[in-house]
Amino acid sequence: MPLSSPCQYGPVDAVKPIVELEGATVRFGAFTALDGVDFRMFPGEVHSLMGENGAGKSTLIKAITGALPLESGTLLIDGDPVTFPTPQAAQRAGISTVNQDVDLLANMSVAENIWLGREPRRFGLVDNRAMRHQAREVLNSLAVDIDPASILGGHSLAAQQLVAIARAISVDVKVLVLDEPTSSLDTDEVAELFRVIRDFKERGVAILFVSHFLDQVYEICDRVTVLRDGARVGEYLTTELLRIDLVQKMLGRDVAEFAARERVIEPDMPADPFLSARGITSTPGIADADVDIAAGEVLGLAGLLGSGRTELARALTGVDRPEDGILRIENREKRLNSPRQALSLGVVYSPENRRTEGLVPELSIQENIVLALQAQRGVMRRIPTARQRELVISWIDALGIRPADPDRKVRTLSGGNQQKVMLARLLALSPRLLVLDEPTRGIDVGAKVEIQNLVGDLADNGLAVVFISAELEEVLRVGDRVAVLRNGRVAETLPADSLNADILLALVAQPDLPEA
Amino acid sequence: MKIVKHRLFWPAAALVTLLIINTIANPNFARVTLQDGQLYGNPINILRESAPLMLVALGMTLVIATRGIDLSVGAIMAVSGAVALTILDASENPGGLGSVAVAVVVAVLVGLVLGVWNGFLVSVLGIQPIIATLVLMLAGRGVALLITGGFITTVNSAPYKFIATGYLVVLPVAFFIWVAAVVIVSVLERRTALGMLTEAVGINPEASRLAGVRSRGIIWTAYIASGVLAGIAGVIFASNTMAADANSAGYLIELYAILAVVLGGTSLMGGKFSIAGTVIGVMTVQALNSAILFLGVPPAQAPVFFAAVVIIVVLLQSPRVHSYGRSVGQLLGVGVKPTREDKKEVAA
Structure with a gap:
């Protein structure tokens, strides 16, 4: 399947992509998170994935790192089709990920964190000395001065981030995925991280750098793929894409x-x-x-x-x-x-993540709508059942909530109807x-x-x-x-x-x- | 088919099956006789003896609905029993109705205070429920020993003994006590908004906060209710033995209560809860205990027997097992098609 990209140029014609995704589709129930997306990464290049919340960035990352199976489409590594049943399988193939939230163990040592799950062993027991020694080597290769024996939680977030990267590169890494690595770093720490990224780039590692900071994307990335609503908008070289055009492609038009x-x-x-x-x-x-x-x-x-x-x-x-x-x-x-x-x-607020912060999915439409009103009246002054019913039915009618069944669990509704339930709850408060x-x-x-x-x-x-x-x-x-x-x-x-x-x-x- | 869908179907089916098996194994199991206008027999014993567990499990249901757990209920029982008997022991007239009333009221108030303490740790200080209530679980029996001065206080008091062993009309008093507790709690939960708000807080605390629910008060209420109910359970337990034994009163009852709540179909993840389910769950645990005695399972094997039956009952209720059952049924050509709802449950 050819890349239907407005940008067909690779870095050099002879360089082949190390990661290629063709027509990748991932669905969660009725929701299509990735819709026939093409994507590629080249060795020695920093690639950025851009898009608003819900554009499919995380899903794409999960698809290439073995955290999610593809419903359809192909993943090629070095030109060979592969499927990674687990993230470990992807890691063995040289694809390492550093997640948005540093998912390390704060109460263990730096060395233990770097080698967790694949500790060097001696007579079947963990060889602590070898572990610390090898950890120091990895950290040195990043030109980072952190004591491998120290407890991770005692370090700054930036240092923890670097330890997470050290963990990711302690295997023979060909592809390094950095998901929002700079979101909690200050300017100096970002500079330090960029130095490390450039170093990897020179060594021919393909790097995926996901960030919503445009300045950083333009500073460090060679290539950018824009996603919107689970579909690929296009792939561009950062030097040839104006900032304003990038933003326009991310936000799209309705x-x-x-x-x-x-x-x-x-x-x-x-x-x-x-x-x-x-x-x-x-x-x-x-x-x-x-x-x-x-x-x-x-x-x-x-x-x-x-x-x-x-x-x-x-x-x-x-x-x-x-x-x-x-x-x-x-x-x-x-x-x-x-x-x-x-x-x-x-003053009422309908949160961005209505499923996690707004609604109570296991309760019914009726209970969700009356929740805030009832909370205001207090526990003892329960809204009489008949009054609840009347109120809820009037909101179901006014906003066109479907199915129009007050007893239906909110979990089973579509996104639009869930939003309407949220609105009804707030509007019921006048x-x-x-x-x-x-x-x-x-x-x-x-x-x-x-x-x-x-x-x-x-x-x-x-x-x-x-x-x-x-x-x-x-x-x-x-x-x-x-x-x-x-x-x-x-x-x-x-x-x-x-x-x-x-x-x-x-x-x-x-x-x-x-x-x- | 609709009845199978009801969420109490499987818990009730498990209980009924258990009772039927017991009756088949020994028809005397179900025999009830009327003597002097009072009913006797194994089923009546189950109703009477289930009172402490029922009260504790009722409180546990509310706590679990808030995503919490209360490990201290057994210790609270020990404390309240010790308080009641120590007061009686010290009173000039242990057999008088007045001293018994004082003993009972103070003992229940002590349960309330301990519930307030648990709720304070969890809802105000934000300590994880399992840790917060562990404090009292460990310390409570020490407090009970302190109250009794390290002895097993025994008292003679006919009115106090009446609480656990007496009869009203044809049925045991203890039975009426737990029925009253179930009715009061059900009414409080469903006739006020407490039930719905508790479920909302248990399912999605953040959404509840944004909707203006005072989750602190709601969580606190659950622990207070649990403390009060455990206090009453302690009074009944002490009345049954007429001895304040700080070590054995309510021993491991927290775990049996959790078991009963879960058998009744309330998830440990919090949220949706069912008081009727808990009643069924307690009856199941109690019927099982009674069967162990009645069928003469040797004491050494009783725990294993108990555990084996519990595993079978839990498996019977598991949606995943139901779907396996259905696929097997389909293979044999006798099954029912799984509905979408069931599939979702399995996926979850």
Whole structure:
């Protein structure tokens, strides 16, 4: 199967890819995580995998490292088709992975961590001396000065990250997969890591570097593959791909129908905001963010992954406690210490991961919808069964939740219907401010348009809405104003009418200028 | 087919099978006689003797529903029994109704205080339940010994003895006590929102927090309930023996309670719980114990016999075993087609 890529050039024609994935498809139930994806890596090259949350990056990594089987498609190593039944099999073939969260044992020594599961043995017993000696050699080859006998947990995250890499390369490594290796490192530590990566590159190792930091991708990577919604958008050389084009390819464009909304003409900053936040700081994620939201408007939050959009939403709704900043609700200063307190002020939040943070999958539609209302009324004042039924049926009708069976377990619903249940729970509280974090991610186009329209209706009825989406066009369509987030700060807030997707894209992707 | 789908079907089927096998092995097993307006016989003994385990398992069900576990219930029983008998022993009139009432109330209050302590460790300090309750499991018997001064306190008190061995109308008092506890707990859980909120917290604590559920109070309530119920169980146990034995009161009952909860179909992963299931689970454990005595299994072999039956009962309830059973049935051409729901359960 030929690569249907806009970019066909390898580094040199003679160099053959060491890893090749052809038409890889992975499904989880009804959800297609990878859809006929082609992918290749060359020796001596740093390759980046780019895409928003849910684009299929992790799935692709799992597919080439033996952590997930392919439903269809072929994996070729050095041109030979292979299947890895386990990650260990992939490792034996020279493919090593360093995962996003350092998955090492903090209470064991550095050397033990490096050799865990394949300790050098002598007379059947673990040979500690040889283990430490060999660990030192591996660490030396990384030019890292860490005592192999020391306890791992005592080291900085960066050092632990390097130990994880040492573990990964302690076998004869041909392909090194680094999944978000820099997410918890500071600038100097990143430089140290990049030195190690460049060293591997010289030795002819193929490196997959997954990061959502564009600067780092452009600094270290030769080649980038962009994924969106489980499909490959294309493969490009970083030197030939403008930053803004990369972002556009990651975010994509949506063509679904949307009922145009009569926009209220708003000044840049509403004179009388329902909620007003100043200097909100919450590490990691947001630093000194300002935002105003008025009743009756939809404020779109646009920003790349890692720009702080979710962190801002969580800080505004009492889910996370910001370290600094002032929050005013209807001109009165408030400290939100818990979601419960925010809910009582009419500030409600629909989380990004609705399955893990929003819904209670084993409970019914009815129980999920009444949960927050019941929690507010307190344990003793149970909402009478008949009243619960009535309420739930009215929300099922209003939002078109299917199947329209209040007793159905939420686990069995589609993504779009799960999101509607989440919305029904929040709307049943008669909120004043609705903060929606990626409410349309992973749901089908029909449900997506329904939710977009619903958001418009709610704002028309006087609700203040914050709408977060990775899709810029969606933010523009739904939002009255758009706040652009970059590096944890609200860089600017503009009326949606004054923007188009290209301008917004440029704003979102712009590298932040050094402080004046 | 619908009845097979009910989540109490397999627990109930296991219990009924056990009873039938016992009755076939020895028809006297099921014999109940009426003497002086009081019912006697093995089934009645099971109802009477299951009271302590029933009370403890009831509390355990609530704790397990919050994703927790309470290992201290046996120790709480020892403490509350020691408190009750020590008060009676010290009173001028151990046979008086007043002193018995004081002894019982104080003993149950002690159970409540210990439950508050467990709940504090778990819900406020965030200590893992198994560790938090282990503290009291180990220390509690020491406290009980302290209370009794290291002796096995024995008391003569007819009204106190009545709690475990007396009869009301035709049935034992202890039976009425646990039935009342089951009814009260069921009503509290299902007529207030406690049941639903407990399940929500047990299944998805973070989602519950975001929905504004006060999970601290809910988890705390479960441990308090467990403490109170263990306190009552301790009173009944002490009443049965009329001796405060700090070492043997409630010995290993925490493990039998966990077993009963699981046999009743409540998952140790927390969340969905069934009080009716726990009642069935306790009856199963109790019927099994009774069968061991009644059928004359030699004491040395009793634990093995018990374990073997438990394994069979657990296997009977396992969805995975059901699906194997179904495939075998299909091979033989007699089976039912597995539904999607079942497949999911197996996959999970």
